[in-house]
Amino acid sequence: MRAxxxxxxxxxxxxxxxxxxxxxxxxxxxxxxxxxxxHSDTEQSATKLADKIWNLRIMSDADGVMNLSVAxxxxxxxxxxxxxxxxxxxxxxxxxxxxxxxPEVAEPLVTKVIEELRRLGAHVETGRFRTDMKVALVNDGxxxxxxxx
Numbered sequence: 561m562r563a564x565x566x567x568x569x570x571x572x573x574x575x576x577x578x579x580x581x582x583x584x585x586x587x588x589x590x591x592x593x594x595x596x597x598x599h600s601d602t603e604q605s606a607t608k609l610a611d612k613i614w615n616l617r618i619m620s621d622a623d624g625v626m627n628l629s630v631a632x633x634x635x636x637x638x639x640x641x642x643x644x645x646x647x648x649x650x651x652x653x654x655x656x657x658x659x660x661x662x663p664e665v666a667e668p669l670v671t672k673v674i675e676e677l678r679r680l681g682a683h684v685e686t687g688r689f690r691t692d693m694k695v696a697l698v699n700d701g702x703x704x705x706x707x708x709x
Contacts (some may be wrong), residue, residue, distance in 0.1 A: 561605045561641035561669065562645045564594040567618050567703035571638045573695045575688035584683030584693075588637025591616075592697050595673055596645030597666035598659050606669045608709045610676030613637065618703050626703070630682065637677055640695055641670045663690055 572586040591655045593613055619628040631639060643666065647655035660666070677684050689694045 561598070561601045561609045561673075561707050563613060563673075563707045564608055564642070564645060565613060565618070565707060566592045566697060567575070567617060567686060568592045568596075568638075569679050569699045569700045570700040571695065571697040573638065573640055573687040573693050575691040575693050577688075577691050580638040581694075584688050584692060585638050585640075587636040587638045587683070588634065589700070590634045590638070590683075591618075592638045592640070592695070594642035594645060595670050596642050596687050597661040597669045598646050599661050599665070601661065601669055603663075603669070603672050605709050607676050609674045609707065610680065612707050613673075614677060614680045614709060616705065626680045630658035631645050631680065635681060635683050636685075637682045638685045638687075639667065639670070639674050639677070640693060641689050659674075 574581050575584045575622050615629045617629050618626050619633045621627040643660040646651040646660035649655050
């Protein structure tokens with residue numbers, strides 16, 4: 561599994577289905593996490609990823625040093641499924657999506673990440689799987705980190 565984690569002052573995701581757009585997730589200060597799934601990922605991968613996200617020390621302490629995790633601070637996490645994290649751009653100009661898991665495999669694993677984060681104590685908002693989503697964010701720092709498990 562792969563996650564692109566961004567520390568944000570605020571973030572939201574809107575989902576469009578049949579021409580109707582709805583705000584489906586929104587957080588204040590916390591982490592926006594884009595999650596990609598590949599073929600070899602398992603529930604154990606999802607649990608490990610959730611733990612890494614929860615304990616990743618990229619939140620600022622009182623001195624402005626990235627010394628705290630979201631667990632220590634806001635506990636706000638917005639999770640959005642993102643198959644394009646597994647896009648391969650090594651040849652040609654059009655990315656290949658061969659390394660991205662099919663939606664029926666990816667969706668339960670992204671759901672497992674969300675469930676694990678909630679079990680750990682996070683306030684989790686989410687996007688909506690298999691819809692056209694618009695993500696808005698104010699990146700804090702900016703701080704952006706890639707996690708591979």
